[in-house]
Amino acid sequence: MPIPPPSCDILVIGSGNAGFSAALSAAQADPRANVIIIDKCPSAWAGGNSYFTAGAFRTAHNGLSDLLPLVNNTTTEQASRIDMSVYSENDFMNDLKRMTGGRTDPGLSKILVQDSRSAIGWLAKNGIRFQLSFNRQAYEVDGRIKFWGGLALKTQDGGKGLIEDHLVAAKKHGIRLYFDTPATKLLTDPDTGTVTGAEVLVRSSSGASRRYTIRATATILAAGGFEANAQLRAQYLGPGWDAAHVRGTPYNTGDLLLSAQRDVSAKAVGNWSGCHCVAWDADSPAHAGDRGVSNEFTKSGYPLGIMVNRDGKRFVDEGSDMRNYTYAMIGRRILAQPGQVAFQIWDARTTDWLRSEEYRPDVTRHLTGSTIEELADACMSAGLTNKQQFVDAIAEYNGATREGSRKWDPAVKDGLATVGLGVPKSNWALPINKGPFLAVKVTSGITFTFGGLAVNPETAAVLSETTGQEVPGLYSAGEMLGGLFHDNYPGGSGLTSGTVFGYRAGKTAAGIVARNRRPESML
Template structure:
């Protein structure tokens, strides 16, 4: 299969948003030719989607509403599950709370109102959904309690999602080309986008430059999180030191190209990003496609975190984990050396997720006393062992008594808090005093950036900075779409956004390409 110089709809990017857009376009008008190009080689297919846990946040009416979508729940399990409905009001409130009220109202309304329809559509196209027992539920007193408004994930996480979506688009007749980077948008005299200049760097192509004519172009090329220069420029000082959690190919070119070639209007939180506590021993410049999301270290609400000076610096329990994990990396990055230590005792180590904390994926620092733990942490970067020990003792003295601790429940905000500390822990505050002890060294892992392009919510059409009107023939989805997330985000809403706006953009692009306004290619 060779790269054609003409197509009806050209999608740039092979992640969830781009593949959703391509599938939507192909299904809206099966007579159209839909093409996906991806800068990376096929071995990096899926962009950042591959590195996710595959979580999708969606409106639902409770367990019975989701059971028809999933393949991993037996009737016996279902009888023990507690799951509250998650309404449009709940989803909207979470978006408002996580973004400090700055989320674009029209975009967030579209995301929320279309979330369930998008999930059902993906499932109908072969995406395998499951209940997220391992990440979003705790078994407490024999009941499986889902928490944080998030219940669905895809089978095999991001890897499975990419496999399912690639299969779906190919079954729909979409051509997918790797090693093909867009270098410019081509416009006609009216300012409409009518093609894309590309460089095909596959071994057999010898870096062939060409122009692909298209009636509509959908940008889904990711943010700038893998570009240390742009991170330092746009996120701020120190961000060039962050580790890259996902693909190394999301380096921001398409954002700059869209602004340069069509004066695309920017929107959203350009100094904000999704950033997690990340294994300090992981590679700095890209994720590992085998280990993938398992380098995330999200067990901090069950214990405490200290910086290399032995000081606590964040309230580990101020909210449920899936409402805090996307901003906790920023707090780690702000610490000396951009590192921290997560710490637990025997009370809570059994609650840690095995996929993140087992020996095969993390260096476990284990000891029989706090003093011994401090000494072992010093071998890997802790500076002040005395402060480390003092911090833990002061924390232990601040937690509530034995009787109050009986209400500890990781599936709800239990209100078990510290008293008298400069940095409180607002929930799940148990003492760290029962041997053996465990520590893990973490750094900041950047996932995706929040700044992007302004779009029409109905169609994801890109807006011009010059005219404040749509740029004809150009759409934007996924990480490149700006205005939804600020500083933080509700876990699972990124993949849902990609599907919701990818689906809208695909429909709009197909309607434009099939309308006859530009003529068939």
């Protein structure tokens, strides 16, 4: 197993999208720089949480013509049938403010929004393959392909394809990767406080570990949050969160967040009791994602139907907004239900609108019935505790729906709402009365945590809790960066943030290295 060198110019800790973006930015800004990436995971788990995403990137754009040059999956005929509104920087910022209750950090959010389009273009120039997200962000209605929710781009083959492309770009630019190498401590100059690298453990194929020191002029932290640490979830997110299923990598356990606070007094900011948490297949592995199934365990079709808890009661407005503005918080609502589970329900009107990659029978267990009573029996076999309440809840919901004059169009908020229910459905409230009927059992799948480290938005340099100033030689990006998201977030913003601030961290770090390098005449 390769052992990392004792020194390098730029040390990146974490092999997700943010880490790769930082390393690539540094290598391009200073081609002479020796850039390495380390990760505590084995090579088979490269990519961190980024691997498990759908590869969605939110960006401000000027409409379809602005995005077509970036994508590889759209024909001229297909493009002629696409309806896609301009998504301006103001639109992006307004969504960020709306989703976070106005608590997004203004400096961070300004840069995220203004750099979003250039960051996507930079990735594309470096071999990241983008596509229009027909399967997740568009519906075909009357022959028109309608994009909705301000989100249009994804990477080819989702997160898996994103990491594959990053690995190719890293190799092209001479960036070396070392796995099975957890960072255990940040090293500092005792006189200046400058971070000078990290202490690491290198694990051999036999399982033995040896302690090494990697000296670096600049160190970039991109090792994710604490979403895979049940103890920290319960401690910071609250009771019951240890029961959440882990959507992605099991290696994001918050070690580096705690080390940064301990070793250099890094300032902690943001929503430490908040996280991105989705409706997730209840039969999925509890403590780590499945790299084969990956994001397909997501169950985001709830706006097309209704959800009831284990006792058969509705508990959330399934149609409060477009799916990509609610999916990151819906898992929190499920986690608060008895047994941390719920049932998603549809009738024959809407089952064809469900995305096959999430709901096909070889991905999720189908609970079916030709009548509501038969559906209830199927759900009873999967853990439903009150059949009559289940039947009554659907009947009550059906009685509160109203026939609308508007044509069914899930690509817009149609205002077709229930009337008189304690838990309303604000849009797409079709009755569930046309068999056959389908239900799936879901739980909560945690994606990433929102609390993180304070950084200078311009440089991505980590700030000190003690001095309020930048910690010399230390930068952060991705899920380790705190302050952007609170309670909720606009879908696709996470990967964009990783690239925007990873790019800035890498470029700034490369500048430090170049300035510290002695002129050739002095060598």
